[in-house]
Amino acid sequence: MSHFTVAFAGNPNTGKSTLFNLLTGMRQHTGNWAGKTVITAEGEFKYKDHTYLAVDLPGTYSLYSNSADEEAARDYIIFEQPDVTLVVLDATSLERNLNLALQVLEITGRAVVCINLIDEARKLGIDINLKRISKRLGVPVVAISARNKIGIEALLDQVEQVATGAFTAQPLRITYNEEIERGIAELTPLVEQTIGSKYPARWIALRLLDGDDSLLTSLKENMKNKELPEAKEVIGHGVTAYH
Numbered sequence: 001m002s003h004f005t006v007a008f009a010g011n012p013n014t015g016k017s018t019l020f021n022l023l024t025g026m027r028q029h030t031g032n033w034a035g036k037t038v039i040t041a042e043g044e045f046k047y048k049d050h051t052y053l054a055v056d057l058p059g060t061y062s063l064y065s066n067s068a069d070e071e072a073a074r075d076y077i078i079f080e081q082p083d084v085t086l087v088v089l090d091a092t093s094l095e096r097n098l099n100l101a102l103q104v105l106e107i108t109g110r111a112v113v114c115i116n117l118i119d120e121a122r123k124l125g126i127d128i129n130l131k132r133i134s135k136r137l138g139v140p141v142v143a144i145s146a147r148n149k150i151g152i153e154a155l156l157d158q159v160e161q162v163a164t165g166a167f168t169a170q171p172l173r174i175t176y177n178e179e180i181e182r183g184i185a186e187l188t189p190l191v192e193q194t195i196g197s198k199y200p201a202r203w204i205a206l207r208l209l210d211g212d213d214s215l216l217t218s219l220k221e222n223m224k225n226k227e228l229p230e231a232k233e234v235i236g237h238g239v240t241a242y243h
């Protein structure tokens with residue numbers, strides 16, 4: 001029996017902990033206000049032939065470095081490299097929620113997009129074209145209601161597909177303007193040279209171009225790589241060239 005890790009990412013209040021509790025039988029705090037999950041909780045569940053370690057991340061609007069929560073969610077996805085990142089979205093505010101999904105897809109294609117609160121969306125007459133969104137994003141997209149236990153099996157089937165590698169993602173990658181793309185193109189090989197190909201070099205290059213010092217600090221801490229002071233210089237040099 002393989003053991004896979006599934007991280008739950010998403011905006012605050014999208015039902016991550018409700019889904020986490022449903023799957024793991026645990027009692028993570030849930031409620032109708034934002035920012036409840038402050039520490040990362042872990043629990044196990046089984047589905048078909050596999051055991052999964054579920055990791056309930058704090059709710060975040062982005063994976064930049066605006067708060068400790070964002071840094072924690074970002075660092076988990078980058079450095080722990082879960083087998084699947086489950087991005088939980090609120091069906092009633094998809095436009096805002098999809099922003100985080102796009103950021104996750106820039107880091108990893110091993111993702112499933114889970115559109116929760118589908119019961120609320122239906123009440124509001126919102127019709128969601130799952131196939132079309134899935135095609136655009138290049139990863140599975142499933143609609144569920146965690147509270148009403150709707151769509152859970154279909155969701156877990158997709159999680160299994162991504163976890164086992166049966167589904168090959170073609171994650172949507174944003175193309176930025178020429179200047180930014182030029183910067184990314186120059187910096188990405190330097191990032192790869194310095195920290196290896198295990199990490200999402202393009203995304204890291206993009207964040208460094210944006211002057212994300214907290215990411216640099218996390219890179220240093222997480223990699224425990226003696227060469228990193230030098231790496232900082234190399235990366236720092238690349239960054240300065242574009243500021």
Ligand SMILES: Nc1nc2c(ncn2[C@@H]2O[C@H](COP(=O)(O)OP(=O)(O)OP(=O)(O)O)[C@@H](O)[C@H]2O)c(=O)[nH]1
Binds near residue numbers: 012031033037145148
């Ligand atoms: N109507 C409806 N409400 C839901 C559903 N899933 C969760 N909720 C409710 O949404 C609220 C937030 O749920 P949580 O599970 O705490 O959300 P969270 O994403 O963990 O929130 P943070 O920890 O702040 O990021 C709770 O009141 C849940 O009962 C659903 O499918 N339908």
Ligand SMILES: [Mg+2]
Binds near residue numbers: 018036
């Ligand atoms: Mg929560």
